[in-house]
Amino acid sequence: WKGGTVSVYRYGGGIIPRFSEVGNQFPESREFHTLRVQPPAGNYYTTDMLRQLGDSWEKWGSGLVTFHGQTGNIMFIGTSTDNTQHFFDEVNEYGWDLGGAGPCVRTAMSCVGAARCEQSCANEHKIHRALVNNFTDDVHRPALPYKFKFKVSGCPNDCMNAIERADMAVIGTWRDDMKVDQEEWKKYVAEKGRQHVIDNIITRCPTQSLALKDDDSIEVDNRNCVRCMHCLNVVPKALSTGDDKGVTILMGGKRTLKIGDLMGTVVIPFMKLESEEDYERIVELAEETIDFWAENGLEHERCGEMIERIGLVNFLEGIGVDVDPNMVANPRECSYVRMDGWDDEAIKWFERKAE
Ligand code: SF4
Ligand code: SF4
CATH class of the missing domain: 3.30.70.2500 (Alpha-Beta Plaits)
Incomplete structure (x- = not known):
């Protein structure tokens, strides 16, 4: 061609x-x-x-x-x-519109979601529409440093590969305890056997948060669960997501370009999405991010590459998000934020928690 x-x-x-x-x-x-x-x-x-x-x-x-x-x-x-x-x-x-191509906000994606999936923790399609409808101009008139993608997954299974592929990934999650139906759990253990359950569920929990008790019930250490979804996927009748649902927002995921593949970094560890104001907040965050990147990104530079170049703290300052110790590259590993000014930020964080 x-x-x-x-x-x-x-x-x-x-x-x-x-x-x-x-x-x-x-x-x-x-x-x-x-x-x-x-x-x-x-x-x-x-x-x-x-x-x-x-x-x-x-x-x-x-x-x-x-x-x-x-x-x-x-x-x-x-x-x-x-x-x-x-x-x-x-x-x-009859109602269809073109998608994005070139340096613009691209067509968004959302998973099949709550209508058909029991793991859903968010209204994926409302989030999708709120974001895309707000940026229709930026989809059709390419004027950004490069492409910008929104992807919405209703739970941490992340069927949309949002973490790996979206500049702004919105992923449903929950912050209370997962729900356990001990009767269903015991039925599963009786059907499959203790050995099978230990080999395929208990020991596969990445943070050793599960224990199979002598009476065949299960104990979950919810504080250490990192929502990997493994146990919930294997025994969906017995284990399900909690009731206090919301979303985690990550920025900067992308495939290889100037630098190699990047996974998104958590910038909002948890956010409720219930009221119209909540939806306005998520759209505002997207606007802040795209404006900041449009001003500071180099030509052909994805948002994640810009974050790598200028540093996460500067990016967070640019979009008006406070540094939070929950912003980590990998669970149970050292924090991804830079440590200069850490003590001051830690004091501010404790003050906010005390409010
Ligand atoms: S991301 Fe979660 S909620 Fe969405 S379809 Fe996949 S498993 Fe279901
Ligand atoms: S969801 Fe994952 S991390 Fe949490 S308890 Fe189940 S297997 Fe462990």
Whole structure:
């Protein structure tokens, strides 16, 4: 393929141009552009919607569609420059919008979530919509240092790979004790045997927070549980997430570019998301972050790379978040924050806790 640009009226991105280098020999391959279209939050479709999209694409494009590309978009692969605008107008008319491409806020992703998954600790789709709807301009008009991705996972299983791949990852969690149904647990032990339970659950807890008692009940050391989800995934009937639910927010995850892959760093260890004000807070945090990165990021520098370059403390100061000892790179390891000014920050933290 050779370079070129294709866009639709009033949009600066969302289409990946494909002009063939051998268009003269093979005229039918001359133009084969891809349109990125944003899926619904959680990828919930009705068959009517899918048929409608399929019919439009058969009319204006090749009929080839990917659900979904790595970017999270529906990828409509293969159309000519002329038909790009026709297809967009038609699907836009019945409610679809282009996704992001280039240095902009990209199409967000959220997991299937509370409607179908018992592990969910958040309203994934509301978070998804709150963030994306606020940044629609930044999706369609690329004006940032590079790409910025939101991904929302309803629990620490992180089915959206938000930690590894999102500049801002929102992950559901809980802060009280996990719920234990001892009857169900004992049934599981009776069915599988103590040896199986010890080998496959108890000893696989990364923080040794589980104990199998002599009467076959289970004891959970909730203070040391790091929410790895292993035990809850294996015995979902007996173990479930707590009631005091909220989200953890991480910033700076990304795949390899200037520096290697980065996992997101926890910047908000726990935040309730219940009232409209809570949702406004999360949108404000995203705005602060994108504004700060837009001002301070170098060209083609992801947010995580900027954090590495300027230091986490400077980044936190820039977005107005206080340093917190819960901000760690790995549970049970040394803190990820720099230690200069640590004593002052520690005093402030204890003062806040005492309020
Ligand atoms: S991330 Fe958690 S809540 Fe979301 S689909 Fe996966 S297991 Fe369920
Ligand atoms: S969720 Fe993970 S860390 Fe927590 S008790 Fe279960 S296995 Fe251990």
